[in-house]
Each structure stands twice: as structure tokens, then as C-alpha cells.
Amino acid sequence: MDDIAAAAGRARYALNPMYLFRWEATQDAHVLLYPEGIVKLNRTAGEIIELCDGCRTAAGMVEALQQRYPGDDGRVAEGVYKSLEVFRAKGWIRRQA
Numbered sequence: 001m002d003d004i005a006a007a008a009g010r011a012r013y014a015l016n017p018m019y020l021f022r023w024e025a026t027q028d029a030h031v032l033l034y035p036e037g038i039v040k041l042n043r044t045a046g047e048i049i050e051l052c053d054g055c056r057t058a059a060g061m062v063e064a065l066q067q068r069y070p071g072d073d074g075r076v077a078e079g080v081y082k083s084l085e086v087f088r089a090k091g092w093i094r095r096q097a
Contacts, residue, residue, distance in 0.1 A: 008081060009062070012096040014054030019092055021049055032092060039092075048083050054096045058084055 015021055020033040030046030032039040041049065047068075051061040061084075062077045069076055087093045 009057060009059035011058045011084075012054055012056065013052040013058065013084060013088070013093045014096050015049065015052055016091055016094050044079070045083065045087070048080060049087065049092065052084075052087075052093050 018034055022031060022033070023029075024031045024038075024040075027038075027040050029043075030041045030049070032041065032049070047065065048061065051064060056064075058081065062080045065080060066073045066076045084093070088095065
């Protein structure tokens, strides 16, 4: 693992306090609520954001999802890291110190 990948794996993420993450039965999905509206998440996004507790590392999230979905560890890892980048760019999550 190179230094960049190792640093990415050690990163910890938490939900941006401006958002509320919860299951919404009427949407049959996890959602992010914020003052201006709602974001309906697909199953994968919901499972990843649910793991963004500020304590678990990105590598820990990957490991948890690889155990949940065995068979293609590389694809799971790539999906988690790309999703974290997108969620951070959208402002849904924040990197913890």
C-alpha cells in the first residue's frame, strides 16, 4: 500500500452536523435531512454513511462492508473510497482530525 492509500485508509469521517441521517419508511430508504430539503440515498450510500461515526477509519468501513459483501474485496474497497470522496465533496460528511 502506498503512502496516499495508507493515509486514505486511516481517515475518519463523521456526518456533517447540518444533516440528519435516518431511515424514512415513507421513502423506503435512508435519507439525509437538512434545512433546505431531503436527499434520498440508495442502499449503498446509506450503508456507507451509516458507518461514518467519526471513530471508524475508512479502512475499517471497507473491512465491514467486505465482510457484509464477500467475493470482490477490490471492488468494495474502490466503491467505498470513491463514495467517501463524493460524499465529502457534497458536504454530507467531514473528515475528523
